[in-house]
Amino acid sequence: MSFSPELVGQVENLWTRYPEKKAALIPAMHLIQKERDGWFSNETIVDTAELFGVPDMHVRGIVGFYDMFHATPVGRHVVRLCKTLTCKLCGAGELIKHVSTKYGVKNGETTADGRFTFKLFECLGHCTTAPMMLVDEEKHESLDIEALDGVLEGLK
């Protein structure tokens, strides 16, 4: 399967910024992941490697190394909740427990209805308004259980 012409255009544009194409790989993989339903299937890995002229294994290694790339299918949304020190001090532990009892998902799992994939993340850089979560690209700060439910229940 080939990538959309828009995506290829965007990637070609990225290439002009670097002396070597490969440097655009990670920025491009964000765009690719979005176009391919939020994860890297084997086919997507092969397509990406071909587009960049690098071995499949190289792309596989990138997917494995970076937490924001997914090697398995994800739900319609990705929920990233911070579990690092400050957020823990400010109540993230209870939120994590609540998500697992109320929505039935633990770290890395997707809800049965496919609504969201739940990921525990390390410090998300919003420690002064902890606890914090990112839902796709939206941030939600100073969370408590009520606020968390408000966000998660509102997801389509």
Next chain:
Amino acid sequence: MTRETRVMLEYADDPAQKTLEGYRENGGYQALEKALREMSPDQVTAEVETSGLRGRGGAGFPTGRKWRFVPKTDKPKYLAVNADESEPGTCKDRQIMERDPHQLIEGSLLSCYAFGAKTAYIYVRGEYPHSIKALEDAIDEARAANLLGDKILGTDFCCDVWVHPGAGAYICGEETALLTSLEGNRGYPRIRPPFPAVEGLWHCPTIVNNVETIACVTHIIKRGGEWFSKLGCEGSTGTRLFCVSGHVKRPGVYEFECGKFTLRELIEGFCGGTLSGRPLKGVMPGGSSMPVLRADELDVTFDIESVQKAGSSLGSGAIMVFDDSVGAVGAAVNIAEFYSHESCGQCTPCREGSDWVRRMLLQFAAQDARDGDLDLLMDVTDKMDGTTICALAEALVWPVQSFVRKFRSEFEAAVRESAVGTATQ
């Protein structure tokens, strides 16, 4: 008295500051005009040296001196702005990128001019979509106004600035890992020497500086190195951003001059003390990779040297505060989990050691530890210190050892409780 001195955040509360027009109204891009028309590149570097500016990424290396390491060669030179901001507790660079991004772009151009680079990459952690967007918008505006690109402001200076998103790996904040990642690889740190200033991106001289460091350059050129050097105190000149988080009444990102107050005044006075009103237990004054200070150790002047003398470090400017409801063992577990998860796996002591330490600490937490485990923990961490390619291993060792040393009785109690547990089984 603890009070803020705002330089980088002077206009941060004004939403218009994000736009080129708003930024220019407040004197934006005057420093660039001045440098390109009146100063030689060498004079820009000299001004930064005069300012006493030290890197804000954690290590505090003098910025002007770093720039002088760039060899005079015909090879292309690069600036890589470190916006990976992932040290737990740190959320300061984001304030610059999201609220006043042009000062970072202007600082990047000035820095490139100083050491002869024509391209700057701002490596922003992937979990910062808002920072990425704010920077991209600002870059587009600046390009349209001929403030970057070819023949900037009609001079011979050509320079481009690009945003480069990462994808979620703490280690990419380490300067050599950042470069490996920027070239399109897994973020593995490299053995130094060669240092990046001599051999960095694509084997060319590359300066890696933190976002806040580069933002300071803008103000140094605008108002003079002399002016900057008079702010703060000797060894910690200028202003710095600090992120106070955890159990305090008034958490937040603040801009201070160092050397004017103690850590206690900052936390108990300016930040209002603990949120719960319970006694303070400890403070990590420079991110979670630095040793913890106990509540009785906080009467230390707040500057790089004094905090160092007290056995810790201002590190990345992240001040994490906890009250006495927090157990030392639990805190150490959380820290060890972070660093063992983020180890890139290249060096055996870090890869194996960090996981071993994490598992040992979990045993303390579960009251499943034995006599001798505490000595073993110290021994393993000692062997990780100084035996690896990058400083991530130490980022685990220092805080963990500090928790054991400073709250030893809690770890010993865990061993005792474990023994009771076994006896009653």
